[in-house]
Amino acid sequence: MLAAAPAVRQAAGAPPNTLRIAYVAPTPGPARASAGAERAGDVRVAAYSGLLGARQGAAETGYSARLVGRRLELLEAAAATPDEAAAAAGRLAGRGVAALLGGFDSATAVALSRFARAHRLLFINVGATDDRLRNEECDRYSFHVEASDAMYLDALADWFIRGLAFLIDENAPQGIQVIRRNPARTWFLVTEDTPVERARRDRLRAALELRHWGGRVVADVLVGRNTDIPDVLPAIRRIHPDLVFLLLSPGRQLAFYRRYEEARLPVETTGFPDPAAQTRAFFGALLRTAPAASRGGIRIVAWEPTFAAVGGPQLAQRFYRRWGHPMDGPAWTSWAAVKIVWDAVTGAQTADADGLLRYLETPSAVFEAYQGIGMGFRPWDHQLRHPVMASRLRAWSSDETALAEMYGQFPNVLAPGREPDQVLDQLGDTAVMSRCRWH
Amino acid sequence: MRRWLGILLAVPVCASFAGLAGPAPADVAAGPRAFVSNEFSGDIAVIDVATDRIVGRVLVGPAGTARPRGLVLSPDGKTLFAAVTDASYGQNETGRRWQFIAALDIATSRITARYVCGSDPERMAVTPDGRRLYCSNEDASGASVLDVATGKVVATVPTGIEPEGVAVSPDGRWVYVTAETSNTITVINTRTNRAVKNFVVGARPRIVAFAPDGRRAYSTAETGGTLSVIDPARQRPVRTVALGTDSKPVGVAVAPDGRTVYVAGGRCNCVLAVDAASFKISTVVQRMGRRPWGVAVTADGKKIYTANGRSDDVTVIDAASLRVIRTIASVGRGPHTVVVAR
Numbered sequence: 001m002l003a004a005a006p007a008v009r010q011a012a013g014a015p016p017n018t019l020r021i022a023y024v025a026p027t028p029g030p031a032r033a034s035a036g037a038e039r040a041g042d043v044r045v046a047a048y049s050g051l052l053g054a055r056q057g058a059a060e061t062g063y064s065a066r067l068v069g070r071r072l073e074l075l076e077a078a079a080a081t082p083d084e085a086a087a088a089a090g091r092l093a094g095r096g097v098a099a100l101l102g103g104f105d106s107a108t109a110v111a112l113s114r115f116a117r118a119h120r121l122l123f124i125n126v127g128a129t130d131d132r133l134r135n136e137e138c139d140r141y142s143f144h145v146e147a148s149d150a151m152y153l154d155a156l157a158d159w160f161i162r163g164l165a166f167l168i169d170e171n172a173p174q175g176i177q178v179i180r181r182n183p184a185r186t187w188f189l190v191t192e193d194t195p196v197e198r199a200r201r202d203r204l205r206a207a208l209e210l211r212h213w214g215g216r217v218v219a220d221v222l223v224g225r226n227t228d229i230p231d232v233l234p235a236i237r238r239i240h241p242d243l244v245f246l247l248l249s250p251g252r253q254l255a256f257y258r259r260y261e262e263a264r265l266p267v268e269t270t271g272f273p274d275p276a277a278q279t280r281a282f283f284g285a286l287l288r289t290a291p292a293a294s295r296g297g298i299r300i301v302a303w304e305p306t307f308a309a310v311g312g313p314q315l316a317q318r319f320y321r322r323w324g325h326p327m328d329g330p331a332w333t334s335w336a337a338v339k340i341v342w343d344a345v346t347g348a349q350t351a352d353a354d355g356l357l358r359y360l361e362t363p364s365a366v367f368e369a370y371q372g373i374g375m376g377f378r379p380w381d382h383q384l385r386h387p388v389m390a391s392r393l394r395a396w397s398s399d400e401t402a403l404a405e406m407y408g409q410f411p412n413v414l415a416p417g418r419e420p421d422q423v424l425d426q427l428g429d430t431a432v433m434s435r436c437r438w439h
Numbered sequence: 440m441r442r443w444l445g446i447l448l449a450v451p452v453c454a455s456f457a458g459l460a461g462p463a464p465a466d467v468a469a470g471p472r473a474f475v476s477n478e479f480s481g482d483i484a485v486i487d488v489a490t491d492r493i494v495g496r497v498l499v500g501p502a503g504t505a506r507p508r509g510l511v512l513s514p515d516g517k518t519l520f521a522a523v524t525d526a527s528y529g530q531n532e533t534g535r536r537w538q539f540i541a542a543l544d545i546a547t548s549r550i551t552a553r554y555v556c557g558s559d560p561e562r563m564a565v566t567p568d569g570r571r572l573y574c575s576n577e578d579a580s581g582a583s584v585l586d587v588a589t590g591k592v593v594a595t596v597p598t599g600i601e602p603e604g605v606a607v608s609p610d611g612r613w614v615y616v617t618a619e620t621s622n623t624i625t626v627i628n629t630r631t632n633r634a635v636k637n638f639v640v641g642a643r644p645r646i647v648a649f650a651p652d653g654r655r656a657y658s659t660a661e662t663g664g665t666l667s668v669i670d671p672a673r674q675r676p677v678r679t680v681a682l683g684t685d686s687k688p689v690g691v692a693v694a695p696d697g698r699t700v701y702v703a704g705g706r707c708n709c710v711l712a713v714d715a716a717s718f719k720i721s722t723v724v725q726r727m728g729r730r731p732w733g734v735a736v737t738a739d740g741k742k743i744y745t746a747n748g749r750s751d752d753v754t755v756i757d758a759a760s761l762r763v764i765r766t767i768a769s770v771g772r773g774p775h776t777v778v779v780a781r
Contacts, residue, residue, distance in 0.1 A: 064621035
């Protein structure tokens, strides 16, 4: 077959006509919903999903690449610490990679970002939500497919305060179902006493004060690593807020739910969607640990595998057919990152980092990843503009896909009369809010 | 399914379709007809191009289960082919039984045959000699080649991931198939039924159409908001026309004289008229139905029709003035594709 191989400038060290992408992530852990609840919140669960997503992306993109006479290779490395991640990146970079993907915790993402800058390599963050990566720690060579803390928190406020979500449904009037709920006006925050969670709490408070009027924090409890969670429960019972919001690591969210179930408190609860907390393993653990407290609950995710529009079912079927595992949030970000790198290489006609960087910063660099809207990177912090989704927990089931269902999307990607960038900039920090100054 | 076999026939608009007041029973011997597939009501509306009135309706299958989408006419104008898929995306056995190509005899408005054309057929093209039909198999990264005389698939050709738009060159030598995920167009040699080339176009390419003289082909990219201009002699894109990322272009049709390319903008609810010489947008037709995906031009080039998925209607545009001259309401649920017979 004659192939239309674009005249693409190679990354140094890669074989001819071959695009190499490096993927550095924590050693994958148990990913099944049937795995023990004590491990379901581990970052390695997210890493496992992410790895499957990257491999799916490499398989599909590799197929597309072969059509036009090129090859795509995914080079993988497992790393348990930031130092190990940087060392692994060093080994892979020597093999001529065009981009480095990874980052499931802030420290590792920072390490990979700094490595990428030092070696003039693109770093695509697929799993670290920390806003500092888009602000104080921003870097010109770093791009973020994973949503930021700010994006997730704005989506949470959209749902729980505005009481509004959207569901693409071509058979509905205007092609969209508007999902409504009664506003949760009074919030009880339970915040783990760590820099990451405190920063999220501050961003949430700012969101409530500046953008999502009508919601207010009625209690704000900091819990240390040794604080016993039941200590919080009497206050929740006494104040009776509309919502208990957990700014806790996924593992501690599970511990909280366990105590909460025992206390039989009736207040609606949700937690921050760290990548591990977006997985079916986590959902399964929640539903088994606290069936009454978690059933029907809304969890914000980057991707919900039961999304049934704009090609979502096709993507879900392809992924499940290959892995026997539903595509969850971390899988989608890694899959999308691989696809974006390939699409950028074909669009920019180069695999050179500086060329790719310039291309990704152009407004016309718009990417498709089944969210129903074209997505590009914000020029002020290199965050990919993308919608996020709401999953509604159903009931424990051995069918992992059936553990939750698509409930809504944020924002309304079909909002008439507006450019996609304007629509998507409703989530996250705008240019005037950004503290990013390129190094 | 068995009970549906009995009603796979033309149903003239009458009391059995409450809410569609006025149109007379189909007079199939009259002038040119436009056909509109309705993916959510499971039927095909028949429009008299002279009067722009709905004159008939063909039930393909149960609403909410059978989804007629892509339409194409045989070169002799006697048969309309409809690509039917199921609303379950092939997730269950019942759904998969609603994946076929329906052949509608235009003279009688009856469905005369159903062909299996691979899984999840979405769109099609027929060769100028009428002997071969090429359909895209959305969930199989391929296209199937159907021998119309025997009703058998004689070849399958690998394409990009999620193939959709299919077009055959006027000389019958090449078939182009777009792929939404791979952002590619696959070129199939119709003599060998082999893919001879693939090339990259814009993000999420949907529909591709050849100019009548075969010297150009045009492909929309829904997410990229672009129109790729392709040189079939060199089998590669030679130009990209930016239509705006808020346009979400899907359908594309070329005027019979080849001078204007009409693009249906699904998000802007508009038709963009692109000058085929300067590659500039000459006019944006607005104030029309919602989410136009399908677009077709009459053989005399005087009228343009769009299938508007979210307003359940068809917009009729005067090609000379590029103004909306009529809205044909209540066409069906979810108009998807429109074709105009000679």
